[in-house]
Amino acid sequence: MGEVLVLVLRSRRFMIGAILFLAVLCFGVIGPRVTDRNPFQMVGGLFNPPSEKAILGTDNLGRDVFTQLMYGTGTSLLIGFVAGVVATGIGVTIGAVAGFKGGLVDELLMGITNVLITIPAIVVLILLSIAIRSRSAVVMGVIIGITSWPWTARAVRAQTSSLRTREHVDLARISGYTTAELIVKEILPYMFSYIFMAFILQFSAGITNEATLSMLGLGPYQTVSLGVMLHWALLWEAVRTGAWWAFLPPVVFLAVASFSLMLINAGLDEVFNPRLRKS
């Protein structure tokens, strides 16, 4: 474990990704606690350009964009995180059970997975977010999570069905392990690096999915997220009126957040891929 840590810290991609991500995280988590402004509080007029009073100007209702950006980043990260946890959890569970059990269970679970893959996720997302009344940030994350697990499930299934034929699994079985114990103790540790990387990717996808949904007006109520900011900017034609401060900052933050996670993922790939380890 210590050896892996050294390799991780030595990976330049991972370090740059981690620093960028930590910066975004601090901005979104610490920011709202430090500022005395409320993201819904009016501080100026319609689309005021950046000034001393509001360093990133104001939005369509005269609210401070910089404050919204801090709150919005926090919300977006929370939604992405919840989506990542839910998607990885469902994907790993379904993939591991299908791959380990094989036979009819496998056919059934993979059938469901493949059907879900063929349906465009955005359609399911829109339908789900219309159907569900409550629309808090956490609920948004769950909605996004339960539409994005199928690829993880397929990959985990493939790895599990190759790992389950190993002799230490047989040995554990004749030591009286239950199926759940076999999966958790004998199979999953070998996939830990993969699962962690899948989670990072799901986290990143969750952030961008939130932006997509919210921009369409299906975002969380009574909170600001980066996607919700884009929605307002779009509705009030910030692009056409040249109010760049209303839409550019959330776009940049979205890009940096998902780019930093991609970098972390690429860095971990270097570390966990044994063929690259020797150099």
Place this chain on the structure above:
Amino acid sequence: MVLANALNNSKKQRQPLLQVENLTKVFGSGKNEVIAVDDVSFEIYPGEIISLLGESGSGKTTTARMILRLSQPTRGRILFKGKDIQAMKGVDYWRQVQAIFQDPFSSFNSFYSVHSFLSKAFRLKGNHVSKSQQRAMMEEAMKKVGLNAEELLFKRPHELSGGQRQRLMIARALLISPELLIADEPTSMIDASSRVGILNMLMDLSRNLGMSIMFITHDIGLAYYTSDRLLIMNKGRIVERGPSVEVVENPTDEYTRRLLADVPTLSKRWAL
């Protein structure tokens, strides 16, 4: 010979430990159907060492997996002390029937230390052995197989040699002390110099604990060296069976003769 006959007679009167009856395993269906094990029947008696011999693909490992309940038979049944093993509770069965696998490298989960590998054995005992007792038993078992517990107990599998790992497998079997041990190619992947040591250790185990051992192997030399009886398997069927000496000296089946002819000897040069 008289002794062998007497031994055979006494075995006939005893109740077999394990009975395999018309065991068949079919993989796939339709055009892809493969009959891996075809109507195989045999018995193992208490304290006996037998070998199931055959080349790769003969169905010997599939037979072993079915005996270990790692795979379901398509037809036929396996009785342990007269009871169908499918009807027994897994833990109860595995307390009495255990295995040593072929590959000492993939038999170990590389995330766990030797200590936690061995402590798994206690699960079968219902976990009523205290931690300090467990530790003492582990150390004793390791000592019996010639391993230094102090040095090795908290090592990870990748720090051990193939021979050490296979010895640990035997130590695990010692801790469980089953009545039947299935040894699937226990020496095929370790150094030639450790082989005889491992085999002798297993034979001592059988002698001292009255444990039956079934070797699954392709190595007729190993089988002859260790076993009371041989079962020769070819294409899923048992083609020849009998006491080791008889099978090796007077093989009746064509396949057995070929198998014997392939054994390299030191005294005879191969005509290549």
